[in-house]
Amino acid sequence: MVIEMKNIIKSFGSNMVLKDVSLKLNAGEICALIGENGAGKSTLMNILGGVYKMNSGSIFIDGKKVDFNTPAESLKSGIAFIHQELNLINDLPIYENMFLGREIKNKRNILDLEKMIHETEQIFNQMNVNLNPKTMVRDLDASYKQIVEICRAMMMKASIVIMDEPTTSLTKPEIDRVFKMMRTLRDHNVGIIFISHKLGEVMEICQRYLVLRDGYLVAQGNISEVTTDGLARFMVGYDVRTKSLSRNKTIGDEVLRVENLTDNKNYANISFSVKKGEILGVTGLLGDGRSELFQSIFGARNISSGKIYIDGKETKIYSTIQALNRGIGYLPRNRKENGIIKDMDIIENASIVTWPKFAKKGVIDRGHHNNVFKEQVKALKIKIGSITDSINSLSGGNQQKMVLAKWLSAGPKLLILDNPTQGVDVGAKEDIYDIILKLADENIAIVVLSSEAQEIIRICDRALVMYHGTIQGEVSKTTMNEHDIMRLATGGKLDQVREVKKA
Amino acid sequence: MNNTTIKNRKRFFEYFKYKWTTEPLFSTAIALLIMIIVQTAILGFGYDSFGDWFISWLNNWINILRNNAGIGIMALGMTFVIISGGIDLSIGSTMVAIGAVIMMLIDSGPKGILANMGIKGVPSCIIAIIIGLILGQVLGTIIGLLITKGNIPPFIATLGAMKIFRSVTQQFMQGYNPKVPSIFLEIANIKIGKFMLMPIIYWMLIAYIFNFISKRTIFGRQVIAVGSNEKTARLSGVNVEKVKTLVYTIMGFLVTITAVIQVSRIGSMDFANAGSGNEMDAIAAVVVGGTSMSGGRGSIIGTVLGTLIIAVMNNLLNLFGVPPFLREAFKGLIMVCAVLLQRKERA
Structure with missing residues (x-):
């Protein structure tokens, strides 16, 4: 089986993530997809996995044009996507996870547990995995969860398996276990796309590499013809040197x-x-x-x-x-989850840290806050309408500046x-x-x-x-x-x- | 019909639509208004003069408000609890427990605790109320600590408290009914002019204070912050545990005030049944008033309106002569409809 993606373009709002990417994937080989954060790796794979819809471009399987609207359609065509945050349900045993959404029922429309356990065992034997299908998934360590996902892909007769950074949360022996599994899978003539940042691992397990940078496919080739240093250079790119910002340093205590x-x-x-x-x-x-x-x-x-x-x-x-x-001030990552409170207006979001500082007997001094914040708005060049507008009316950049302002007013x-x-x-x-x-x-x-x-x-x-x-x-x-x-x-x-x- | 009227009408509808989609309280207020119009229309038949009608209308309203002051006060505390992301099922039982303690303290019969210590009259009432307020806050704080320090879901913690408080109260009282001295009855029953307005005044006063707390104080805004996004609140230096515990403390305080009003109004208390279902009525009032069950959004004014909607609806059911067994069905229906009409954000 050969998958070809041609001229894939994808943008989120005004943000162009993929700018004309074309590539080819073969069964029976492990291909590394590397690139810096934000290079578009995950977006590209999510398109192949039917999670996102591309703006333009086409996907061919064995020369036939296909169109994926849902992950289920993609899976049906033989593409299995193992997400970084695994899609396993901790509170179910392995065999039920293996058959999730495709449960085997007997004549009376009742789950046929024996058959499901048996088939799981068969797959495990085929893949040389020593696991009891009745074990609860929560009792497995992270590497075995990966392995269960791999076996599930195998059972669904996937011919291409996408693995999104499978080793990030694994220890060295666990990584070896997953790698062994990946090799077995390859020997069964399944193609694997291995998304990773760890170049050492890429060199160890992969045969081919694809490098994405800023939404373009910038390099591809055989692993045997490249060094980790070379890969790093591809990921970073020569041309994207930006001047460092200089300043008069006066470093103190x-x-x-x-x-x-x-x-x-x-x-x-x-x-x-x-x-x-x-x-x-x-x-x-x-x-x-x-x-x-x-x-x-x-x-x-x-x-x-x-x-x-x-x-x-x-x-x-x-x-x-x-x-x-x-x-100490702390501007957290993931602004939506950790930085803003969506039910409160701009000025309240900007002053939550300093309420205790500027309050009189527990009553918030709005006037004081408004003045402090207005200064910050000027200093940080925040573009806002009225300070009592909803925080959601601001763009991402302005929201981030607002979160920064909240900490600055705490001094x-x-x-x-x-x-x-x-x-x-x-x-x-x-x-x-x-x-x-x-x-x-x-x-x-x-x-x-x-x-x-x-x-x-x-x-x-x-x-x-x-x-x-x-x-x-x-x-x-x-x-x-x-x-x-x-x-x-x-x-x-x-x-x-x-x-x-x-x- | 000329062009300007059409234009005006169009503008009115647009304004209406704008208000409906942007002001969470708008639909609640409209619903209440419609109910009041219907209610007034029903009352409006068969009176000799406008004066007669007005007195009847006023009396009806005072009755409605007075009968719902207890729920109304507890719903104010429940608003904070729900905005913070919690829930309190224990308030009916807590009210009975505290009512029992206060009644035992002021009992003018042979078992009266304060009377046996030689304290009578006004001082005994004041002492009983102070002890009640302290106890209410202690019980609320314990629930709050179970939730924050013990990591018990609010639903479970307060369900447990609900069972414990009522059961223990019944065991202790064993059918004994203390005599409430007449001076205590004055608290709720003293007349202003011709009308018994005290419970309404307490309710409105507390609503005013709570509205201020919610809108203008650090605590009030922190409750919203915690309920809307606990992570951000914590990372912004808000003491999340303290805020979450305090809302139950405040709830306990308001439950005590309700207990005082109830004991004073009726002069007795049925320890097995009094207050049961109050928690659901209070939650209903809060929800109808536009507060989100998932926390973060809501207002005290909304809760007052919500309480009024449920109160007026009860009154309407009475006036229409709906059979008693069916009334709960109507209550449920109206509540579901009210929430259905509210502007809701989808994630």
Whole structure:
């Protein structure tokens, strides 16, 4: 079976995600689909999986034109999509998950459990999987859940399986287990599209690669003819060098220092410090634990061991209120879920942090808030109608600036910005960079969490690169480049990078 | 019909449509208005003079408001509870429990606790009310802590409390009915002019205060923030647990006030049945008033209107002579229709 996607174009609103992508996929091979965050990988696969509809373009299976409107139609044509957040129901046993939506019934219209268990066992035998079909899915570890999904795809006679970053939450032995499974699948003449950020894994398991960048297919070929360094270069691209924003640095005393911070789950043994007027970048790939780490420092998550020092004094932070009172501000990622309150108007969203500060005996001083916010509106160039309009009337960029304004009016000495330019258009992005630099000039210590290497390079004085919950390395302003960051973020070491370059 | 009238009419409909889709309370207010018109029309037959009619109309209204003041007050607290994302099923039982405590304290019979300590008259009433208010808030806080610290869903925590409070009260009272001294009856029954307005005044006063709390204070806005998006609220430095606990504390406070009014109005209490179903009536009033059951959206004024809608509807059922067994059906129908008409956002 051969799948061809031709001239695929897809945009969300005014945001063009895929700009004319054409590619070819074969059965019986594992093909890597790589690219930076936002390059369009997931969108492309969601089109193939029938989740999104493309604006234009066509898909051919074995030369025949097909049209997918729903995931079910795509599945019927032999394309199985294993999503990153797995589609398994934890409270059902494996065999029921295997037959979800296609349950086998007997003559009296009652579920035929024996038959379902038997067929599941058959698939497991075929795939060399040692699992009891009656086990509850919640009792499986993450790798076995992946394996159950793979077996389900196998059972549905899928000829192409799309795996969206299957290894992000897995440990090394678990990854090996999934890889073994993928090889078995390949040997059954099934094609696999392996979406991943981890170039080492790509080199290990894949035969072919496709690289997307900014909505274009920029490179493809055989894995045997390329190095990880080469792949990283394809992902980043030569031409997209943007000047880093320079400023007069006056870095002062240390504001935050953490030592051996561990939560036994998302990150371990984290030590670093930030100084006044410094912009520290923290980057890495999805699932590297940086958001969880800084949520812990902000008191929104628990820490199991380690120490936090603020202004040189050891501090315990158990709640966000304590963090706020110690001068920490936190702009969360996923604005819709964590940043705004949709039932409240703009001014209330912008002042929720400072209500206690400006209130008189518990009564909110609206006049005061309005004045503070009006200043912020001017300083941050926020475009709003009336301050009592609904928060939903603002564009993404302006909403993000509003969330920023909410923290600025609290006057923090340490500002943590988690994905500050997420879902923000280019113009607003530049505005936000300017604001961040200005704040650093005003002697605020700033931590920028971002998965965009370019963003880190452009605004940060130095950056920590995280990999699987640990700090893999540190890069400084003068030597920072996307290759080094990508190398560290995919689990490599900095000296290796240098060696490759010399060679 | 000339062009301007058509234009005006068109403009009116557009304005109406705009209001209907943008103002959550608009449909509620319209519904209430229609019901009041119907009610007035029904009353409007068979009177000698306008004066007679007006007195009858006024008396009818005072009756409606007074009979619903208790539910109305509890619905105000329920508004905060529901906006914060919770629910309180225990209020009817809590009211009975606190009513029993207050009645035991002020009992003028041989078992009266305060009377046996030599405290009588006004001081005994004041002490009983203060103890009642403290107890109500303590019970509310316990429920709140079970929900926030114990991580029990509000439905379960308050369902448990509902069972416990009523059962324990009945065990303790065992059919004993304390005598309420006449001075206590004055609280709700003292007349202003010719009318017994006190429960209505308490209700409106509390509604005014709660509207202010909801709109202008940190706490009131934090309740909305927590109910609308708990994550954002927490990440903005709002003490989510404290806010969630406090709404139940306040609920307990209002339940006590209702208990005082009920005991004072009637002078006795049926510990087995009094207040049962009150929680559902209060929830109905809140929901009809436009508050979202999933939290975040709602208003005190809406709840007052919602309480009035249910009250006027009860009155209408009376006036129409609907058989008693069918009344609950109408109540249910009206409630469902009211919510059906409300502007709802789909996710």
